Amino acid sequence: MRVPALMTATLLLALHASSASAESLRCNGHSATEGDSKLSVLYKCGAPQLKDSFCAPVYSPQSLEPVPEPFASAILPCQAIEEWLYDRGPGNLMVTVRFRAGIVQSIRYARAPQ
Numbered sequence: 001m002r003v004p005a006l007m008t009a010t011l012l013l014a015l016h017a018s019s020a021s022a023e024s025l026r027c028n029g030h031s032a033t034e035g036d037s038k039l040s041v042l043y044k045c046g047a048p049q050l051k052d053s054f055c056a057p058v059y060s061p062q063s064l065e066p067v068p069e070p071f072a073s074a075i076l077p078c079q080a081i082e083e084w085l086y087d088r089g090p091g092n093l094m095v096t097v098r099f100r101a102g103i104v105q106s107i108r109y110a111r112a113p114q
Contacts, residue, residue, distance in 0.1 A: 022034050022107075023109065025041075025044075025045060025086065025095050025107050027044050027046070027086075028046070030045070032044045032097065032104065033107070035104060036103070036104045037103060037104075038102050041084070041104060048085055049086060049087045050084070051082065051083070052083045053080060053081065053082040055078035055079070055080060055081070056078060056081045056100075057078060058077070058078060058079055079101070081098065081100055083098050083099070084097045093109040093110060094110055094111065096108045096113065
């Protein structure tokens with residue numbers, strides 16, 4: 001009887017820890033989070049210090065392998081990724097906000113851009 005209760009408690013703790021891993025960015029009294037649009041982040045945080053964009057490979061739904069050329073460019077275009085860098089000033093970590101299809105995919109904190 002004690003073992004199932006311990007396993008349940010461990011599982012709940014693990015689920016809680018994994019759900020708390022999403023980052024957010026506090027700006028001007030607002031909070032930008034995963035799932036926000038570019039417009040929302042721009043409104044909440046202002047213009048970024050730097051912007052970068054690149055084309056990420058598209059992966060086949062049946063495997064973890066990228067779709068090979070020439071199919072990738074002929075049939076499935078690459079996925080546009082945009083990264084915005086916010087320098088929050090001295091004593092604060094820099095923040096990179098990654099957008100996929102115009103929606104915040106991730107928010108990463110670091111001492112320098114990666």
